[in-house]
Amino acid sequence: MLALHDTATGKVEPIVPRDVGRISMYVCGPTVYDVPHLGHGRFALVFDVLRRYAEFDGYEVRYVSNITDIDDKIITKAQQEGRTPEQVAEEFEGVWWSAMDSLGVARPYETPHATGYVNQMVDAIGEMASRGNAYEISDGVYFDTRAVKDYGLLALQAPETLAAGARVQSNAEKRSPLDFVLWKKAKPGEPSWPSPWGPGRPGWHTECVVMSLGLLGEGFDIHGGGADLAFPHHENERAQSIAMGKRFAHHWVHNGWVTVGGEKMAKSLGNYTSLSDFLSKSDPRAYRLLVLRSHYRSPLEVTPRTVKDAEEALSRMDAMSRRCGAGPTVDISGQYITRKDALALGALQDAVSRFCARMDSDLDTPGALAGIFELVKCGNTALDRGDAEEARRMALTVNALCAALGITLQNTDPGPSGVDAEDDRLVRERDQARADRDWARADAIRSELAKRGWVVEDSPDGTKIRKA
Ligand SMILES: [Zn+2]
Numbered sequence: 309m310l311a312l313h314d315t316a317t318g319k320v321e322p323i324v325p326r327d328v329g330r331i332s333m334y335v336c337g338p339t340v341y342d343v344p345h346l347g348h349g350r351f352a353l354v355f356d357v358l359r360r361y362a363e364f365d366g367y368e369v370r371y372v373s374n375i376t377d378i379d380d381k382i383i384t385k386a387q388q389e390g391r392t393p394e395q396v397a398e399e400f401e402g403v404w405w406s407a408m409d410s411l412g413v414a415r416p417y418e419t420p421h422a423t424g425y426v427n428q429m430v431d432a433i434g435e436m437a438s439r440g441n442a443y444e445i446s447d448g449v450y451f452d453t454r455a456v457k458d459y460g461l462l463a464l465q466a467p468e469t470l471a472a473g474a475r476v477q478s479n480a481e482k483r484s485p486l487d488f489v490l491w492k493k494a495k496p497g498e499p500s501w502p503s504p505w506g507p508g509r510p511g512w513h514t515e516c517v518v519m520s521l522g523l524l525g526e527g528f529d530i531h532g533g534g535a536d537l538a539f540p541h542h543e544n545e546r547a548q549s550i551a552m553g554k555r556f557a558h559h560w561v562h563n564g565w566v567t568v569g570g571e572k573m574a575k576s577l578g579n580y581t582s583l584s585d586f587l588s589k590s591d592p593r594a595y596r597l598l599v600l601r602s603h604y605r606s607p608l609e610v611t612p613r614t615v616k617d618a619e620e621a622l623s624r625m626d627a628m629s630r631r632c633g634a635g636p637t638v639d640i641s642g643q644y645i646t647r648k649d650a651l652a653l654g655a656l657q658d659a660v661s662r663f664c665a666r667m668d669s670d671l672d673t674p675g676a677l678a679g680i681f682e683l684v685k686c687g688n689t690a691l692d693r694g695d696a697e698e699a700r701r702m703a704l705t706v707n708a709l710c711a712a713l714g715i716t717l718q719n720t721d722p723g724p725s726g727v728d729a730e731d732d733r734l735v736r737e738r739d740q741a742r743a744d745r746d747w748a749r750a751d752a753i754r755s756e757l758a759k760r761g762w763v764v765e766d767s768p769d770g771t772k773i774r775k776a
Pocket of ligand 1: 337516
């Protein structure tokens with residue numbers, strides 16, 4: 309049975325779905341005002357893997373993830389660029405989905421947009437106000453955090469400690485520095501919607517509580533997001549739900565940071581790599597593999613070295629699958645593979661059970677991958693000693709388990725261009741070496757490609773290869 313760490317209790321607890329056979333999960337999506345970076349890619353991949361694994365395990369997963377398409381950052385960017393907030397949001401939502409498609413992240417079951425839920429948010433704020441848990445001051449309507457006894461649960465801190473650490477109050481009329489805005493009154497020139505408190509827009513924390521409860525219902529199973537969202541965003545969602553007398557998420561799942569040299573990757577720190585930069589230089593599967601190699605709650609260090617290791621590991625899996633003649637890999641575009649499918653395809657029962665045991669244990673993807681690499685090794689060994697059938701079963705199992713994690717192995721013969729995954733990796737590595745002005749490495753890769761039968765040419769778009 310799948311068990312996951314719950315931020316609210318600090319323990320790994322079994323997931324007991326509210327509805328038999330169906331897991332309902334809400335994950336906070338992006339605010340679309342800029343290009344996504346590797347940190348965004350990590351949360352999307354972590355929850356994609358959780359979703360895929362739950363489907364593998366036989367559940368039907370209702371996965372809802374929102375798009376925040378109205379927010380201060382979007383408005384500021386629009387004002388700076390002389391565009392409308394809608395134009396900014398539309399552009400960066402497009403960038404988001406194209407990055408998600410490249411990473412092989414399956415589209416959510418539903419993708420609510422904040423601007424589509426403003427009326428419901430106005431109703432929710434009215435409900436909180438009528439219960440005496442929200443109050444109006446000069447610049448908006450605020451949530452009274454004193455209304456919730458255990459406020460601070462997801463921050464793992466007491467309200468007094470949190471209040472002491474809160475930043476200088478943005479508005480001295482607030483009753484507590486912890487109180488947060490539910491409705492922002494519009495300033496001239498800002499987009500606005502009508503409300504009982506005058507024209508304005510909802511605060512960020514209200515959209516997710518309204519959309520998750522609206523689409524998944526009370527007491528849904530899992531609420532997830534990056535660790536930085538646990539407080540204040542998720543705590544404030546939880547507080548609003550309590551203030552409306554509604555049961556909220558049963559289980560809180562948070563993934564760790566992406567780090568660079570031990571420091572969190574963030575737009576504000578200027579140390580980020582955009583997803584599109586990464587994807588233009590590397591096999592998109594390499595980032596998924598990199599994410600899987602760290603436990604989802606641990607920091608993930610992304611360096612040229614760890615990326616190269618991941619690409620080499622993929623090449624080893626691709627090569628084993630090809631060599632052991634597993635036949636076409638499982639096509640997972642737009643669908644899932646289940647445990648039943650895997651066994652019907654000929655995957656080894658023991659290996660599948662071991663994989664599930666690892667994944668059930670708080671999504672131990674490093675352990676699950678170690679099992680897959682053991683199969684890669686055994687498959688190659690079996691083939692070396694002439695046991696083709698054994699090797700083929702191992703390769704089938706590797707294909708199926710990779711598919712369960714969202715990785716499609718490339719095991720077919722090179723297409724008409726004749727470029728296989730290893731050639732492709734070498735070309736990208738040479739481009740990187742040239743970008744790094746590492747001419748010795750670029751030359752070494754040129755020789756390696758020549759040995760593989762390629763003539764290497766430099767072009768403005770980077771390394772090009774053609775058959776000698
Ligand atoms: Zn959210």
